[in-house]
Amino acid sequence: GAGVSQSPSNKVTEKGKDVELRCDPISGHTALYWYRQSLGQGLEFLIYFQGNSAPDKSGLPSDRFSAERTGGSVSTLTIQRTQQEDSAVYLCASAPGLPYEQYFGPGTRLTVT
Amino acid sequence: GENVEQHPSTLSVQEGDSAVIKCTYSDSASNYFPWYKQELGKRPQLIIDIRSNVGEKKDQRIAVTLNKTAKHFSLHITETQPEDSAVYFCAAWMDSSYKLIFGSGTRLLVRP
Numbered sequence: 505g506a507g508v509s510q511s512p513s514n515k516v517t518e519k520g521k522d523v524e525l526r527c528d529p530i531s532g533h534t535a536l537y538w539y540r541q542s543l544g545q546g547l548e549f550l551i552y553f554q555g556n557s558a559p560d561k562s563g564l565p566s567d568r569f570s571a572e573r574t575g576g577s578v579s580t581l582t583i584q585r586t587q588q589e590d591s592a593v594y595l596c597a598s599a600p601g602l603p604y605e606q607y608f609g610p611g612t613r614l615t616v617t
Numbered sequence: 618g619e620n621v622e623q624h625p626s627t628l629s630v631q632e633g634d635s636a637v638i639k640c641t642y643s644d645s646a647s648n649y650f651p652w653y654k655q656e657l658g659k660r661p662q663l664i665i666d667i668r669s670n671v672g673e674k675k676d677q678r679i680a681v682t683l684n685k686t687a688k689h690f691s692l693h694i695t696e697t698q699p700e701d702s703a704v705y706f707c708a709a710w711m712d713s714s715y716k717l718i719f720g721s722g723t724r725l726l727v728r729p
Contacts, residue, residue: 537717547661547706547719554715562714595660603649603710606717608660 506530508609510596516615517586525581525612529598536579537606538571539595547595553579554602586616619644619711623720631728636697638723640707641689649710650683650690651717656703664705665692697727 509528517523529536538550549563553573564570568586573579583590593613597606620643630636642650651666667674667681667690674681678697683690690709694701707720 546721549716549718552716560715602715603712603717605651605663605666608653608662610660 508596508598508607510594510609510612512612513610514613514615516617519588519616520585522582522584523586523614525583525594525596525614527579527581527596527598527609529577529579529596530600530607531577533598533600533607534576535599535602535604535606536573537597537599538579538581539597540565540592541595541611542592550581550594583614586614588616590614591616619714619716619718621707621709621718621720623707623723625723626721627724627726629726629728630697632697632699634697636692636694636701636725636727638692638705638707638725639689640691640709640720641687642709642718643688644709644711644713645685645688646712647688647709648712649717650681651708652681652692653706653708653719654703655706655722661706694725697725699727699729701725702727 511526534555537552539547551571553559568584571581593611595611596609599606623640648669653661654664655661678695680693704722708717
């Protein structure tokens with residue numbers, strides 16, 4: 505079946521611009537996570553959604569970052585007024601519940617020039 | 618706080634030898650411990666996981682052991698092959714916050 509998909513695969517933007525990253529989780533998965541991975545580094549938790557519960561935003565690095573999940577399915581991560589330090593691969597993962605295996609998407613490589 | 622420590626950060630072994638990666642976690646309530654493999658430029662993929670009601674789990678050349686008392690778990694790869702070369706991440710589920718906390722990763726190189 506279809507796995508987790510993300511778009512765009514690559515995004516180059518100028519410093520100060522806003523960007524939106526999209527994640528389509530596996531159908532039926534109630535949990536959705538966003539992570540950030542800088543070059544050669546580990547996975548930094550950003551935010552997660554579980555069912556209809558309020559999202560856990562504790563990992564968002566600043567108020568320039570926000571995310572929403574519509575209809576319990578697709579999620580969008582928005583970064584406002586991008587900075588060069590925002591350059592990284594943004595990974596989305598979904599899971600059928602908690603705690604279960606998280607399935608990762610291919611990621612969006614964001615480059616801020 | 619919530620923390621998972623992973624060692625070593627890099628590991629180089631000869632093809633056919635065994636590789637061991639170790640992780641420790643802080644939340645005694647953790648009950649789910651997956652291991653992910655990430656090849657260069659690819660997404661992390663689960664290779665094996667273990668829940669706290671068992672002490673060891675094997676899948677062909679890969680095994681994971683869990684010591685809940687000491688709060689550590691390990692990945693064992695036997696008869697390593699060049700295609701095992703990748704970055705491996707351990708993780709622990711934190712019941713207190715419903716998050717999977719990842720270790721910092723181990724870069725494994727298997728020399729032919």
